[in-house]
Amino acid sequence: MTLPDDPATLLFWPAATIGFYIGARALNRLHPAWYTSPLLVTPALLIGLATLLRAGYGDYSRGSHWLTLMIGPATVAFALPIYERRAVIRRHWPVLALGVAIGSSIAMASAWVMADLLGLSDQLARSLMPRSVTMPFAMAVSDDIGGLPDLTAVFVILTGVCGAAIGEVMLNWLPLRSALARGALFGMGAHGAGVAKAHQLGTEEGSIAGLVMVLAGLFNVLMAPVLAAVMSA
DSSP, rough: OOOOOOOOHHHHHHHHHHHHHHHHHHHHHHHHHGGGOOHHHHHHHHHHHHHTOOOOHHHHHHHHHHHHHHHHHHHHHHHHHHHHTTTHHHHHHHHHHHHHHHHHHHHHHHHHHHHHTTTOOOHHHHHHGGGGGGGHHHHHHHHHOOOOOOHHHHHHHHHHHHHHHHHHHHHHOOOOOOOHHHHHHHOOOHHHHHHHHHHHHOHHHHHHHHHHHHHHHHHHHHHHHHHHHHHHH
């Protein structure tokens, strides 16, 4: 059902999004766990509300498109953690560069193989490939390679929440003792949600996770034209 484009309807969905997010953050502070993550709770509540109102994605998008536009300034703001951690980059750039390149390649290749095994369409496969990159970069890459950015955003959220939960378990099994290794695990495997989880381990782990997340995003954006050309060949 398509709702009318009156001012009240256009304001309803962004207000619901912001309200659910604030509530989810409060819940996560009281009960910190992967299943109370705002990245998981907010979309779940919005889907439930849309189902209850029998509204479609078009209804949501018409009123909330300005929230998507805010991704642009957020992308530019990612330059700040890179500048602040420039000493870390100079000291560990070979390891960081190699880890980001290998991690990104494995993430995209595994997404393509999974899409093939599940029999997904070409466009769905392209939407799934940037799932291991933080939201602003993932949506840009998805658009460049012929995917659906909005659908990619859903895959990014699921990857982040699941990655943060699985990463915590992996730390009990993997011999990762340095802050660099522990932070990189979360930054590469779970982007934004992973950074939040890494900050719970320590300040240095959180900083490294944030740096790796940004570097992975930049790597994927730079490689997107090449990837699109290869996939179209």
